[in-house]
Amino acid sequence: MSRNRIDKIPATEITPKSVHDDRRDFIRKLGVGLIGGIAASSGLFQDASATSSDRQKITSYRKSSYGHEETTTPYEDITSYNNFYEFGTSKSDPAASASRLITMPWTISIEGQVRKPKILGFDDLLRLAPLEERIYRMRCVEGWSMVIPWIGLPLADLIKWAEPTGNAKFVEFVSLDNPAMMPGQNLHVLDWPYTEGLRMDEAMHPLTILAVGLYGEVLPKQNGAPVRLVVPWKYGFKGIKSIVKIRFTEHMPVSSWMKANPREYGFYSNVNPSVDHPRWSQATERRIGDGLFAKRRKTMLFNGYAEQVGQMYSGMDMRKYF
Ligand code: MTE
Numbered sequence: 643m644s645r646n647r648i649d650k651i652p653a654t655e656i657t658p659k660s661v662h663d664d665r666r667d668f669i670r671k672l673g674v675g676l677i678g679g680i681a682a683s684s685g686l687f688q689d690a691s692a693t694s695s696d697r698q699k700i701t702s703y704r705k706s707s708y709g710h711e712e713t714t715t716p717y718e719d720i721t722s723y724n725n726f727y728e729f730g731t732s733k734s735d736p737a738a739s740a741s742r743l744i745t746m747p748w749t750i751s752i753e754g755q756v757r758k759p760k761i762l763g764f765d766d767l768l769r770l771a772p773l774e775e776r777i778y779r780m781r782c783v784e785g786w787s788m789v790i791p792w793i794g795l796p797l798a799d800l801i802k803w804a805e806p807t808g809n810a811k812f813v814e815f816v817s818l819d820n821p822a823m824m825p826g827q828n829l830h831v832l833d834w835p836y837t838e839g840l841r842m843d844e845a846m847h848p849l850t851i852l853a854v855g856l857y858g859e860v861l862p863k864q865n866g867a868p869v870r871l872v873v874p875w876k877y878g879f880k881g882i883k884s885i886v887k888i889r890f891t892e893h894m895p896v897s898s899w900m901k902a903n904p905r906e907y908g909f910y911s912n913v914n915p916s917v918d919h920p921r922w923s924q925a926t927e928r929r930i931g932d933g934l935f936a937k938r939r940k941t942m943l944f945n946g947y948a949e950q951v952g953q954m955y956s957g958m959d960m961r962k963y964f
Contacts, residue, residue, distance in 0.1 A: 698860040700773065703793050709777030715788035715931045717857050723930060724864045725782070726883055727831055728817070728824035735826070736864035742823050743884065745868040752800075754889040755810035762800075764868055768854070771799035775858075776851055778874035780881075781913045781945045787927045792872050793855035798846045800888070806842075810890035813845040814838070815871055815882045832898045838871065838882040839895030839909065843954055849874055849947060852885075875944040875951045877911045908964040912955065913945035917964050 726736035748764040773793050781787045801813070819835035821827040827834045844850065853872045854861055861867040866883025873880050879899055889895075899907035906920050915925045926938040944951050955963075 697862075700793055700855045700858055700860060703773035703775055703855070703858075706775040706777055706791075708775075709779070709789070709791075712777060712779060712789040713931075714777060714791050714857075715929075719930045720788060720790055720856060721862045721864060723786075725878065726826075726864055726866065728826045728834070728836065728884075729864070730826045731829075731831060737862075739825060740863035740867075742825075743818075743863045743867065744823060745863065745884070748868045748886075750869070750885055751887045752804045752889075753887060754814070754891050755807045756890050757805040757807060760804065767795075767800070767852070767869065770803055771795040773854065776849075776853075776872070776874075778849075778872060779945050780872075780874060780878055781927060781941060783877040783879055783907075783911070783919060783924075785922065785924070785927055786930055787939070787941075788930045790872075791857055792851060792853040793858065794851035794853035794872060796848055797850045797852050797871070798848065800852065801846060804888070804890070806890045809892045811842055812891045812894050813840050813842065814887075814889040814891055814895035815840075815885050816887035816889070817882055818884045818886050831902075833901050834898075835886075836882055836898050837895065838880055838897045839891075840873065840880070841894075841954075844873065844951075847951060847954070849950055875913060875947040877913060879907070880911055910955075910960075910963050912960065912964075913941060914943055914960055914964075915941040916943075917961055 722737045723733045724736040725733070726740065729736040729739045746764065750762045750764075750767065752760045752762055773795055775791055775793050777789060777791045779787060780790050797813075815838045817836040818824065819827065821834075840850070851872050852869050853866070854869050856862070856865060861870065866881070866885075869885055870883040871881050871885065894909055897907070897909065900909060913924075918924050924941055927941045928938050929936070932939075942948070
């Protein structure tokens, strides 16, 4: 079967009508982006007007039952202090130059150990499940943390739709590879494209989401538009941005960071205050927004999600499988 076959699924086949209508409403309200994207694909109009300061509301999503006890990090911090090496290695580079990323139209290729390889359009993705807000603690391996009100859908819904075969034991994710739009890709800081992976049970876990927005708005480009992974019990680098490929594999994928430095970055990368990075302690963190002179906070095992995810790693030596 052709790998490039576009599997157009009627939305009514996979979602109840009311949800489908809501979703159509959301897609309609994404209007500017979609119209820009369609025009861009026809060559009539490049989406050059979109800048990282363009903000579009997502009007149709469920409020979360997650994370309301936390104070969320200010929008300005979440969108100006980023790691997105495709746009440069400093924290301010992504906000400064991600505007050149064209995110509409967008497709995700579903490949590998699946019954039928498919190409999923961004609008098809939005039809797979209702969007929901998830307020998650995020912990970067470098020692800072944020609390981000994401909007997304469970990765599990995409996986069920993709119909992986019994041989699918891992999921590999690949970011866009496009040095013309991503100037940082002209530097060999990582082996491009950025690649990440999860074990199948981690990918299916209800906390694991594909995020398409934050703070009630369409995901800013510097945060990984139009769709990125969010796995709140792992270090932030597992949260791969601007995903164009999801491949189901029998063997553990090798991520960009594992390739770059296998001694420092393992496959699991679960947040763990008692397993130090070879060059620094992971016991504490600086919460962005607390102020430079605020006391560092204690980092929690699995970033505080141990009750939900701990059992997936019971009996596993977390020093060996870091
Ligand atoms: N995804 C891609 N494609 N490229 C990157 O450089 N950086 C990772 C992760 N995803 C990165 C990426 C790292 S190191 C972190 S901490 C988070 O994105 C940061 O996400 P944020 O900028 O939205 O906070």
